[in-house]
Amino acid sequence: MRPSAHRARAGFTLVEVAVTLIIVGITLLWVLEGLNRAKMTAAHTHNSKLAAELAMQTLAEIESGLYWEDIDEHGMSGNYAEEGYESFGYEVVLGDDTFPDAMPEEGESYDTFVAKREEEEEALRDSDSTTDDEDEEVVEEAYERVKIRVTFPKTTEERPEVILERWIPWKQVYGEEEKEDAGKSAGPAGGAG
Secondary structure, X not given: OOXXXXXXXXXXXXXXXXXXXXXXXHHHHHHHHHHHXXXXXXXXXXXXXXXXXXXXXXXXHHHHOOOOOOOEOOEEEEEEOOOOEEEEEEEEEEOOOOOOXXXXXXXXXXXXOHHXXXXXXXXXXXXXXXXXXXXXXXXXXXEEEEEEEEEOOOOOOOOOEEEEEEEEEHHHHHOHHHHHHXXXXXXXHHHHO
């Protein structure tokens, strides 16, 4: 008898080891790709939240009158380097203006005060219909539509921006002086017509 014929198989063949290594390698690639995708999605979510907070802060500063000198008829722009976010930039437009490279698509903008403004307008219309125009004159405060877009570094296929909109009283956007100047220049022309 030959001793090699009766011996039991003691280990794996080279082909079995190679197939196992290929399967483990492909599985590790899938896991790493999933982890990387999750990491990029988390970064995008974090940046979106931070951009929304920075946009609300800027809108509050506009509403408080901090940017009276900086806002012109085209709006203003800048970045958040002073706050420690150099890669976050913003653009502000006023009225019905749009952002220069905006591609409006349904559901992409995030409007903060549209519903509240619509409710106020409906309440104003209801109060106008219930009161006599001769007895009571309703004076509507002038509001300016302020839109801000905050952009941040791109980490996913989604657009790296957050857009907010708010209706702010005119005098808080432009200051008292400009509103008074506009009223004085419109006054004589309106009386002459």
